[in-house]
Amino acid sequence: MTTQTSLTERVRIASVQFEMRRIASLEEFEERIAYFTRVASEYGAQFAVFPELYTLQTLSLGPNLLGAAEAIDALTAYTPRFEALLTDLSVRHQINVIGGTHVTRVASGAIRNVAYAALRDGTLHQQEKIHATPCERTFWGVTGGSENKVIETDCGPIGIVICYDSEFPEQVRHLVDQGAMILFVPFCTDDRNGYLRVRYCCAARAIENQIYVAMSGVCGNLPNVGNMDVHYAQGAVLTPCDLPFAWNGIQAEAEPNVETMIVADVSLASLAEARLRGTVQNLNDRRTDLYGSGWKG
Numbered sequence: 001m002t003t004q005t006s007l008t009e010r011v012r013i014a015s016v017q018f019e020m021r022r023i024a025s026l027e028e029f030e031e032r033i034a035y036f037t038r039v040a041s042e043y044g045a046q047f048a049v050f051p052e053l054y055t056l057q058t059l060s061l062g063p064n065l066l067g068a069a070e071a072i073d074a075l076t077a078y079t080p081r082f083e084a085l086l087t088d089l090s091v092r093h094q095i096n097v098i099g100g101t102h103v104t105r106v107a108s109g110a111i112r113n114v115a116y117a118a119l120r121d122g123t124l125h126q127q128e129k130i131h132a133t134p135c136e137r138t139f140w141g142v143t144g145g146s147e148n149k150v151i152e153t154d155c156g157p158i159g160i161v162i163c164y165d166s167e168f169p170e171q172v173r174h175l176v177d178q179g180a181m182i183l184f185v186p187f188c189t190d191d192r193n194g195y196l197r198v199r200y201c202c203a204a205r206a207i208e209n210q211i212y213v214a215m216s217g218v219c220g221n222l223p224n225v226g227n228m229d230v231h232y233a234q235g236a237v238l239t240p241c242d243l244p245f246a247w248n249g250i251q252a253e254a255e256p257n258v259e260t261m262i263v264a265d266v267s268l269a270s271l272a273e274a275r276l277r278g279t280v281q282n283l284n285d286r287r288t289d290l291y292g293s294g295w296k297g
Helices: 005-007 026-042 055-063 067-091 136-138 163-167 167-176 194-208 267-276
Strands: 012-019 045-048 096-105 111-118 124-129 151-153 155-160 183-188 210-218 236-238 250-253 260-265
Touching: 005 163, 005 183, 005 236, 012 026, 012 055, 012 236, 026 045, 026 260, 045 210, 055 096, 067 096, 067 124, 067 136, 067 155, 096 183, 096 210, 111 155, 111 210, 111 236, 111 260, 151 260, 155 167, 163 167, 163 183, 167 194, 194 236, 236 260, 236 267, 250 260, 260 267
Parallel strands: 012 045, 012 210, 045 096, 155 183, 183 210
Antiparallel strands: 012 260, 096 111, 111 124, 151 155, 210 236, 236 250
C-alpha cells in the first residue's frame, strides 16, 4: 500500500457521475458500483466518490410506484447488504470508497440520509446529512443529523458534506477546524439551478477554507420512483484559486449529464504551503476576535 509520506505529495481522486435508470436486479446495480470502484483502483486512485441518493435506483425493480413509507422500508431492508458491499469493494480493490448516500431508518427510528466512507483498512464510517432539504422532509420524512466529524484515512483527515450541507459555510469550517483538507460532496440535483447552487457553494468552500472539494452527482432519470424523476449533474474536483493550483479553481470536471468518471491528482503539500504563504491566507487572516471560529456542533 502507498505510504503516508508519498500521499502527502499526491492524492488521486476518482469522482463517479452515475446514471439513474431502471434496473432489472439488485445485482445489476451492485455490479455497476463494483465496476467503477475497480476502474478507479486500476487508475491508481486512493479515493472513489459516489453520488447522493443513488441507492434509490433499487426502488425501480418493482412494477409499481411505491409510496414514501413503503420506499423507506425497502431501502432500510437493503441497508445491511449495501454496507457489506462497500466494505468488501474497498478492501478487495484497496481503495477508500466514499459510498454516496442512502436513505434509511436508523436505530432511533428516525429517517436519515446517510453517507458512507468504506476505508481500505476494512472500517466503515457513516455521516448523516445535517441539513435535510424541504423536499426531503416533506416527501421522505428525512430529518437532519447532529454530528459532523472528520474521518481519519491513510491519506489524512477528510470531511463529508452532503449536497445541501455544502451551502452552509459554518458546517464546512467546523470540519476544517478539525483538520480536514479534502471535502467530499455527494449530491443529487434535479435541474441546473439546483446544481449551480451546490457548485458555486463548493467553489466558495474551497477558496475560503483552502481545501480541495470533490463533487459527485447523479444524471439520468427514474420515472417509476417517486420524487426522483430527472437529474442534472457535472462532477468536479475543485481547488483554491491561487498559484499552486488550477488557474480557474477546477482541477477536473465531467461533461454534464453523462455517466462517466473523472480522475484528478491533488497535492496536500501544495495545500499546506498555500495556507502558510499563499497570495491570500484565508485561514490565517480570519478575525475570530470579531465573529468566532466556526460551527460549534
